[in-house]
Amino acid sequence: MSFNKPKKVTIIVCIILLFLSAITMIPSRESDKGRVRAMGGFEAVTSTGTENSYDSYLSRYSSEQHPAEIIRVEGEDYIDVSGNGFKNVDQYEGLDGKAVIMPDSGGISWNFNVHNPGIYNIRIHYFPLAGKSSAIERKLTINDSVPFTGADNLSFDRIWGNQDQEIQRDDRGNDLRPKQIEKPEWVLTSFNDSEGYYEEPYSFFFGKGIQKLSLESLREPMIIDYIELYQEKPVQTYEEVKSEYAAAGIQIADDQNLVIQAEDAKRKSSPTLAPLSDRSSPTVIPYDISKIRMNTIGGVNWKLPGQWIEWEVDAKEDGLYQLALKRKQDQLRGVYATRSITIDGEYPFAEMKNIPFNFSMGWQTDILGNGEEPYLFHLTPGIHRIRMTVTLGEVAPLLQTIESSVLELNEMYRKIIMITSNTPDSYRDYQLDKRLPDMIEVFKRQEDTIRSVADYLEQSTGERSDKVAVLYTMVHQLEEMVKAPETVARHLSSFKTNVGGLGTWILSIREQPLTLDYMIVSSPDVKLPRANATWWEKVKHEVGSLISSYTVDYDSIGNTGKADRSVTVWTTTGRDQAQIMKGLIDDTFTPETGISVNLRLVPGNILLPATLSGEGPDVAMQIGEDMPVNYAMRGAAADLTAFDDYDEIVTRFRDSALTPYEYNGGLYALPEQQTFPMLFFRKDILNELGLTPPNTWQDVYNMISVLQKHNMEFYLPIENPTNNATLVPNATFSMLLYQNGGQFYGEGGADSALDSDISMEQFKKWTQFYSNYKFPLQADFSNRFRTGEMPIGIADYSIYNMLTVLAPEIKGLWDFSMVPGTEQADGSISHEVASHTTGVMMLKNAADKDAAWTFMKWWTSKDSQVMFGRAMEGLLGEAARYPTANIEALEELPWPIKDYRNLESQWEWVRGIPQVPGGYFTGRHLDNAFRKVVNEHENPREALSDYILYINDEIDVKRKEFRLPNAMEAEKNGN
Numbered sequence: 023m024s025f026n027k028p029k030k031v032t033i034i035v036c037i038i039l040l041f042l043s044a045i046t047m048i049p050s051r052e053s054d055k056g057r058v059r060a061m062g063g064f065e066a067v068t069s070t071g072t073e074n075s076y077d078s079y080l081s082r083y084s085s086e087q088h089p090a091e092i093i094r095v096e097g098e099d100y101i102d103v104s105g106n107g108f109k110n111v112d113q114y115e116g117l118d119g120k121a122v123i124m125p126d127s128g129g130i131s132w133n134f135n136v137h138n139p140g141i142y143n144i145r146i147h148y149f150p151l152a153g154k155s156s157a158i159e160r161k162l163t164i165n166d167s168v169p170f171t172g173a174d175n176l177s178f179d180r181i182w183g184n185q186d187q188e189i190q191r192d193d194r195g196n197d198l199r200p201k202q203i204e205k206p207e208w209v210l211t212s213f214n215d216s217e218g219y220y221e222e223p224y225s226f227f228f229g230k231g232i233q234k235l236s237l238e239s240l241r242e243p244m245i246i247d248y249i250e251l252y253q254e255k256p257v258q259t260y261e262e263v264k265s266e267y268a269a270a271g272i273q274i275a276d277d278q279n280l281v282i283q284a285e286d287a288k289r290k291s292s293p294t295l296a297p298l299s300d301r302s303s304p305t306v307i308p309y310d311i312s313k314i315r316m317n318t319i320g321g322v323n324w325k326l327p328g329q330w331i332e333w334e335v336d337a338k339e340d341g342l343y344q345l346a347l348k349r350k351q352d353q354l355r356g357v358y359a360t361r362s363i364t365i366d367g368e369y370p371f372a373e374m375k376n377i378p379f380n381f382s383m384g385w386q387t388d389i390l391g392n393g394e395e396p397y398l399f400h401l402t403p404g405i406h407r408i409r410m411t412v413t414l415g416e417v418a419p420l421l422q423t424i425e426s427s428v429l430e431l432n433e434m435y436r437k438i439i440m441i442t443s444n445t446p447d448s449y450r451d452y453q454l455d456k457r458l459p460d461m462i463e464v465f466k467r468q469e470d471t472i473r474s475v476a477d478y479l480e481q482s483t484g485e486r487s488d489k490v491a492v493l494y495t496m497v498h499q500l501e502e503m504v505k506a507p508e509t510v511a512r513h514l515s516s517f518k519t520n521v522g523g524l525g526t527w528i529l530s531i532r533e534q535p536l537t538l539d540y541m542i543v544s545s546p547d548v549k550l551p552r553a554n555a556t557w558w559e560k561v562k563h564e565v566g567s568l569i570s571s572y573t574v575d576y577d578s579i580g581n582t583g584k585a586d587r588s589v590t591v592w593t594t595t596g597r598d599q600a601q602i603m604k605g606l607i608d609d610t611f612t613p614e615t616g617i618s619v620n621l622r623l624v625p626g627n628i629l630l631p632a633t634l635s636g637e638g639p640d641v642a643m644q645i646g647e648d649m650p651v652n653y654a655m656r657g658a659a660a661d662l663t664a665f666d667d668y669d670e671i672v673t674r675f676r677d678s679a680l681t682p683y684e685y686n687g688g689l690y691a692l693p694e695q696q697t698f699p700m701l702f703f704r705k706d707i708l709n710e711l712g713l714t715p716p717n718t719w720q721d722v723y724n725m726i727s728v729l730q731k732h733n734m735e736f737y738l739p740i741e742n743p744t745n746n747a748t749l750v751p752n753a754t755f756s757m758l759l760y761q762n763g764g765q766f767y768g769e770g771g772a773d774s775a776l777d778s779d780i781s782m783e784q785f786k787k788w789t790q791f792y793s794n795y796k797f798p799l800q801a802d803f804s805n806r807f808r809t810g811e812m813p814i815g816i817a818d819y820s821i822y823n824m825l826t827v828l829a830p831e832i833k834g835l836w837d838f839s840m841v842p843g844t845e846q847a848d849g850s851i852s853h854e855v856a857s858h859t860t861g862v863m864m865l866k867n868a869a870d871k872d873a874a875w876t877f878m879k880w881w882t883s884k885d886s887q888v889m890f891g892r893a894m895e896g897l898l899g900e901a902a903r904y905p906t907a908n909i910e911a912l913e914e915l916p917w918p919i920k921d922y923r924n925l926e927s928q929w930e931w932v933r934g935i936p937q938v939p940g941g942y943f944t945g946r947h948l949d950n951a952f953r954k955v956v957n958e959h960e961n962p963r964e965a966l967s968d969y970i971l972y973i974n975d976e977i978d979v980k981r982k983e984f985r986l987p988n989a990m991e992a993e994k995n996g997n
Contacts, residue, residue: 076220079170083227087140088253095132095235097122097246102131107243114245115149117208121247126153127919129238132249139230142251143223145212150180151243152204155293155892156916159240162213165233169226171834177216177328178244179291181205189285189297189316192608196314199601201609201893202293208247212254217830218327218414218532219422221375223254241918260371260397267342272400275341278545282333283307284319284538288407289332293892294323294899298537302350303385304563305555306539311566318537322353323899325533330411335543337406342398344546345408346389348539348553351379356487357479359534360415363390366407370399376415379536380483387542387553396546408541412534416482420475424493425528427468428831431521434464436707436810438514439733444811446511455507462504469500472524492527496520522805525831532830587873588618592639594626602893610889611880617873633658633865640868641877643694647682647859650691651937653866655984660864661688665875674882678857679907681934686986691861692882693907698857698932699739699753699841700819700925706835707734707813715814716842718851719758719787725814726795737803737815738791741949749945751935752952754791754816756856758784760933761844771938772981772988774973776948776966786962789955799956808832816841818858819925820905827901838921840928853931859907887911939980943973 098110098120105128112120124130150158158178161168168174184200191197212223228251235249258266285297297316300306308315319331337343351359358378362369369375374397377390389396414421438461442452455462476493480486499520503510510517542550555563593600600623607619622639629645632638633653642649653659662668672680672689679693703715711732716722726736739753751766759765764780767773775781791797804821806812808829822838843851862881868874880886888911891904895916906912912929913922947969954965981988 074168074171076170076172076215076224079227080225083141083225086227087138089138089140089142090253091138093134093136093142093251095134095249095251096120097248099132100130101133101234104129105239111245115206115208117149117247119247121149121245123151123245124237124239124243126241126243127239129236130246131234131236133232133234136228136230136233136251139228141225141227143212143254144226144249144251145210145223146178146249147208147210147247148178149208149245149247150178150204150206151245152206153242154914154916155180155204156242156895157292158242158244159918161238161240163236163238164226164228166236172215172217173213173224173226175216175240175834176213178211179209179328179330180242181207181209182290182293182295183288184297194313197299197316198605198608199296199298199316201605202290202296205289214328216328217833218412219418221413221415221418226251239919241916257369257372257375260373260392263371264398267398267400273341274398275337275339275343275401275545277548278338278341278343278543279548280335280337280543282335282541282543283317284331284333284540285316286333287319287331288334289409291328291330292323295319295329295331296323298323300350300537300539301567303555304559305385305551305553311563318539320535321537322533322535324537325359325412325535326899327412327414327532327534330409331538332407332409333541335401335406335408335541337401337403337543340402341400341545343401343543344389344391344396345399346387346542346544346550348385348387348542348551349379350385350537350539351381351535352383352537353381353533353535354489354531355381356483356485356489357381357417357531358483359536360413360417361410361534361536362413362415364409364411365399365401367409371397373397376413378415381487385539385553387550389550398546399543401543408543412536414532414534417531417534420479421528421532423471423475424524425831427471428521428524428528430464431468431524432809434458434461435514435518435521436732436734437461438510439811441733442511442514443733444735446514448512450511451508452511453508454510461510462507465500465504469497469504472500473497489527489531492523496524518809518811522809525808525829528831529828587616587870588620589641589868589870589873589877590620590622590639591641591643591877592622592624592629593643594624595644597623598898599894602890606886606889606893610886611877615873615876615880617876619877633867636867638865638867640870640874641862641864643862643881644860645691645863647691647861648937648942650683650861650863651685653863654685654688654690655939655980658866659690660866660868660871660874661690662692662864662875662878663688667879671879671882674884674908674910676907676909676929676932678932678934679859682859682937683861685937691863692878693859693861694882695860695905696857696907696932697818697820697859697905698855698928699757699816700822700838700928701816701841702807702814702821702825702836702838704807704810704813704832704836707810711813715837715839718845719842720845722842729813730795734810735798735801735806735812737801737806737812737817738797739803739815739817740799741945742800749949750858751856751945751948752788753818753856755785755788755948755952756935757816757841757854758788758844760854760856761852766944767936767938767941770987771936771941771977772986773977774944774970776944776973777970782963782966785951785966789952789962792956793959804829807836819928822921823901823903827899837924839924840931853928854933855928855931856935857932859934882908884908884910884914888914891915938977939984939986940973940977943976947972 100122105125107123107125108128108130109123110120111123114121157180160176162173162176181204182202183205185203186200189197189200214223298318298321299314299316300318306317308317324331358380361377363374363377379388391397437458438454441454441457472493476490476497480490499513499517503513593603600621604621607621612618629638629642650659675693679696680689683689683691701715708714711728713725713728716725722736729736741749741752759781762780762784764778764784765775768775792799801812803812803815803817804824807815825836840853841855843853845851862878864871864874864878887906887908891906891911894902894904903915917925951965951969954960955962978988
């Protein structure tokens with residue numbers, strides 16, 4: 023390829039700059055061989071007085087014995103079950119004996135006799151049955167009660183691995199990320215803290231005599247062989263193990279050097295732990311200057327406590343080996359990522375329980391050791407399993423302490439706003455120190471507590487980073503408020519922000535990312551490879567990358583395909599999602615149909631100009647629900663009702679999902695995603711206030727006064743007005759309208775139906791929430807929900823994913839259910855809501871419409887949507903749970919059973935909003951009328967009536983443009 027003169031100049035300048043900068047970055051050889059060791063401890067300051075906490079539970083039984091006996095409870099010897107699907111199996115997957123199948127819902131109980139009462143650990147021998155690809159979760163009760171918080175949500179891993187032993191490549195030479203599949207086997211594991219705060223397995227007290235142990239399914243099925251009560255053995259220190267090496271005469275292995283590429287891991291606890299491509303350094307193995315190579319593992323996907331990766335190493339001779347890791351920890355400045363290591367299921371010695379990896383922007387090789395000498399591990403000839411697990415380690419007590427502080431400070435914040443409101447008068451002295459006698463004591467205690475965490479972090483890591491700065495900011499504010507209590511109300515906004523910052527701090531510190539390139543098991547005298555690139559290697563790498571940016575096609579995803587029939591598909595999603603999509607296409611669609619797919623990742627605004635110029639795709643994916651009908655009006659979208667199996671295909675979706683794509687008797691897209699509002703509420707705060715989640719809007723009105731009395735708020739969704747050109751009708755107004763029998767458009771969509779008495783009355787009710795009850799016009803619901811300022815509100819159900827992942831401090835304290843409804847004449851209650859969708863559209867100029875239709879059918883099928891949804895969640899975690907519009911597919915995604923039932927209950931009440939010519943004025947002017955009423959105190963009926971004229975005028979103009987009958991003609995034809 024030829025280059026023009028400006029590009030040549032650019033390359034030459036880059037080479038010179040890289041040369042000069044690289045000289046200053048030549049690494050010292052010593053930096054490549056840092057030794058990792060465990061660090062000192064920190065005593066957690068937690069709410070041990072909380073009645074149901076694990077700390078209180080341990081304190082209550084601290085004087086009890088730890089009997090040495092092992093009590094086994096056979097799975098098949100259960101005394102009672104609730105629900106269907108429980109049955110015994112024999113000789114399952116190599117098991118010698120019987121076991122019991124426990125499905126993903128229901129409960130099971132066993133009785134057993136305890137001769138020696140005391141404290142026991144519990145372990146379970148189980149097999150993960152195929153389910154929805156998420157971790158198995160169970161609730162434990164002992165004698166019909168949950169012993170402590172944490173036992174109500176026990177997690178058991180599935181086992182994952184690469185589908186193919188060798189990494190495959192596409193027809194352009196790029197590595198394809200290996201598909202992750204389950205590789206189930208029998209597992210023996212203890213009942214542990216799924217949050218990672220407690221390093222040792224949970225301890226449980228059992229009295230003397232007959233005891234009852236029960237498990238309730240929260241998610242996913244499993245087979246239970248047995249449950250055992252036992253005592254966890256203490257792990258020896260390295261010095262003790264070293265003495266045993268010497269006593270046994272075990273020698274250092276001679277001239278051994280086993281290199282295990284990290285991406286070749288055999289087993290993982292999560293499908294998110296697939297191999298990754300890293301091009302940050304030419305020393306990463308394997309490496310290519312322009313092609314994608316799957317050469318590392320971990321990264322930001324390997325960050326949550328309990329996640330593990332396991333490798334197999336084939337030791338050639340008996341002896342002592344050292345263990346070195348080429349790693350990069352470039353995410354946690356001022357903190358360290360922690361891992362534990364087991365070999366063949368056991369800790370080699372106590373120091374392997376917590377191995378900290380400090381921050382480093384570049385790659386470095388760490389030899390596991392105590393800072394003076396490398397640790398030596400005894401391996402016998404044969405295959406050994408080395409497992410690295412994410413642990414919180416020394417950070418666990420820090421997180422417990424700050425989490426306790428956040429809960430206490432949030433509670434105090436709520437007490438303060440009950441007196442001052444959310445917007446206190448800055449010139450008024452509320453005498454908070456007198457009205458809240460414990461306020462100063464709480465502030466002092468938390469000031470000392472948070473300072474101790476910040477000081478410990480700064481001392482242990484040797485630097486003051488942004489992670490520590492967040493803590494000191496909170497400390498300084500608490501210090502100021504203790505000195506001057508009269509300023510608390512004045513600083514309330516910043517106080518809330520700083521407490522929210524602590525919640526975010528918990529999340530960021532709890533995540534412990536680490537990237538691995540390879541692992542070396544070797545004799546201690548073996549010279550290790552260099553981790554950092556030389557300056558010349560860096561120059562070649564940067565210049566090559568620059569040249570590649572001009573020559574490599576980064577828009578095409580995966581194989582380009584050479585089949586006789588092909589489809590060009592454009593998607594606007596992220597590259598990771600596109601890679602998953604392309605992988606599914608190459609694995610299933612193309613082999614089954616013989617149709618190749620040229621999948622391209624494009625910007626969202628390119629479809630219209632490309633279509634106008636005749637360069638558009640055959641199929642466009644993940645497009646907004648307004649586009650298909652607008653393209654259909656202009657003859658640019660294909661009518662899907664023309665295909666013979668259309669009637670069968672649309673049964674995959676609810677009618678509400680199809681409504682936005684219907685126009686003039688045709689259907690111009692198939693829905694991909696569908697979302698709708700649900701009611702979210704804080705169980706703890708509602709219980710404190712003596713409230714229950716509202717079932718009707720009258721219940722909402724009754725609740726508002728109680729909330730506002732305590733200066734709390736009910737949240738209703740309202741769109742951001744900064745870009746009202748694309749506003750959709752408001753979710754609250756839509757549900758009020760639909761629940762009372764109203765609609766947006768008249769016959770055939772020829773005019774607006776918002777001039778009806780029903781619409782006028784519901785518009786008035788909607789505006790009264792803001793004009794009479796002073797609901798906020800703008801609010802960050804997720805953050806206010808976390809703090810408790812808005813303990814209840816209506817929001818899109820996709821916020822569930824965000825709260826699950828990003829608000830760990832309120833886990834178990836909130837729930838969601840159907841939105842409030844309206845009582846009907848027959849006494850029933852309507853919970854109708856409007857939905858919003860994205861779809862997949864076929865363009866009118868598609869070269870092979872049958873091939874394009876075949877692709878659309880495949881993509882929206884249950885199997886494809888489930889595979890994509892699970893792969894998305896496997897790659898990006900629970901926050902990426904896919905809101906598929908396919909009815910059967912949503913049921914197969916890894917929702918907890920209770921939450922899915924809530925979701926399904928609301929889904930039955932969902933209605934779609936039709937798309938009509940000129941309909942984009944509806945949401946825009948509905949918002950304009952709303953703000954006229956709320957901001958300028960105009961009469962609701964008059965305001966809405968004025969803007970309905972604009973809506974009808976635009977609809978009429980567009981219908982004339984597209985030669986459609988006007989309202990009068992449509993009504994006449996309808997009659």
